[in-house]
Amino acid sequence: MIPQPSSRDQTHLLRLPNWLGDLILSVPAVRLYQSWLNGRASLVVAGPASLAPLAPILLPGLEYVSVPRWPMAMAADWKKRNVSAAVAFPNSLRVALEILPVSYRAGFTRNLRNGLLTEHRPRRTSPYGFVHVSDQYLGLLEDLGLPGGSRDLPPPPSLPKPSQAPANPCLAVFPGAAYGPAKRWDPACFAAVIRDLVKEYSWEPILMGGPGDAESCQAVAEAYRSPIRDLSGKTSALDLAHWIAHAHFVLCHDSGPMHLAAFLRRPGVAIFGSTEPAWTGPLGNTVTVARHKVSCSPCFLKVCPLDRRCMTRLSPEEVLTACRHRLSQK
Numbered sequence: 001m002i003p004q005p006s007s008r009d010q011t012h013l014l015r016l017p018n019w020l021g022d023l024i025l026s027v028p029a030v031r032l033y034q035s036w037l038n039g040r041a042s043l044v045v046a047g048p049a050s051l052a053p054l055a056p057i058l059l060p061g062l063e064y065v066s067v068p069r070w071p072m073a074m075a076a077d078w079k080k081r082n083v084s085a086a087v088a089f090p091n092s093l094r095v096a097l098e099i100l101p102v103s104y105r106a107g108f109t110r111n112l113r114n115g116l117l118t119e120h121r122p123r124r125t126s127p128y129g130f131v132h133v134s135d136q137y138l139g140l141l142e143d144l145g146l147p148g149g150s151r152d153l154p155p156p157p158s159l160p161k162p163s164q165a166p167a168n169p170c171l172a173v174f175p176g177a178a179y180g181p182a183k184r185w186d187p188a189c190f191a192a193v194i195r196d197l198v199k200e201y202s203w204e205p206i207l208m209g210g211p212g213d214a215e216s217c218q219a220v221a222e223a224y225r226s227p228i229r230d231l232s233g234k235t236s237a238l239d240l241a242h243w244i245a246h247a248h249f250v251l252c253h254d255s256g257p258m259h260l261a262a263f264l265r266r267p268g269v270a271i272f273g274s275t276e277p278a279w280t281g282p283l284g285n286t287v288t289v290a291r292h293k294v295s296c297s298p299c300f301l302k303v304c305p306l307d308r309r310c311m312t313r314l315s316p317e318e319v320l321t322a323c324r325h326r327l328s329q330k
Ligand code: SF4
Pocket: 182, 273, 274, 294, 296, 297, 298, 299, 300, 301, 303, 304, 305, 306, 307, 308, 309, 310, 311
C-alpha cells in the first residue's frame, strides 16, 4: 500500500506515461493522488522532456520533472527532493530503473521488472471487454490503497488564441498518426471530408501535426487540389494545444491531438481502425469516434498484415455523418 506521508518535507512522485494521449488519460488518476495527499506531502510528476511544455495546461500547479535518457540519472534529484514514494504508470523496465533509488516503488505487474518494484499490481481486466486505460491508472491507485476515482476531466483551461489563427472559424485536421501507418486513413478520404465540411460550414481548413506528420499532411494537401494551409512541423506542442483550443472542429485519428481536443472540450471526430475506443477512446463527450468495425479489429498493430480493411472500408460519407451528428449535439 502507498505509505501515508509522515511529514510535509516528504515528496511523492508519479511517473507519467510517455505518450501525450496516455498522459491525458492519466490526468484523472493524478488528480485523485493529489487530492488523497491533500498537502500532507509534496507531489511531483515526471515524464519525457517533450511533454513538459504541456504540463502547466494538463496538470496546473504541479511541478513537472523532465527525465533524461539515462534512467539512473535521477537518483540525486529524487534524494534532493526527499522522494519517499513513487508510482509509475508506464510498465517498462526503464521506468522501474528510473525510480529504483526511491524506497517505495510501485507500478503495474510485468515479469521482467517486478523484482525492481516494492509493490506491483496487474492491470485491471474485464471478462466483458476492455478496461479503459484511464480506469486502469485509477485502478492501479485503488489497488495500492487509494479510494476509487472517476475519469472526469478537470474544467478546460482558457488558452490564448494563436496570433496566426484565421479570423474565420477553423477546421483543424490531423491526418498523421505517430503510432504507425495502420492507423492512418486515406488522404483522398480526408480531402473529400474536408471539401464537404468547408462547403457546408465555411470553415478554414488547416492541416496540422508534428514534423513526422508532414508527409501525411502533404498527401492530403495534394488530394485536396485547392490551396490549404499546412502547419505540420511548424508548431510546438504548446502551440498545437492553443490551435486546438480555438478550432471550431477537429478531425483526427486515435492520437494525441484527439485526446487534447477531448481535454480542451472541442468538438471533433476521431477515426479508429486497428485500435479500440473502449480501451483508448477520448474522455468526455465532445469527440465522436468514427469506425467501420471489421472482424480483425482491434489488432493494435502498427503495420497492417492484411489489406487495411479497417481503414479502407470507412467511407468519407460515414465520417461526414459522424461530423454532422457531432455538430448537431454541440
Ligand atoms: S489487421 Fe485488421 S484491424 Fe489490423 S490494421 Fe489490418 S485491417 Fe486493420
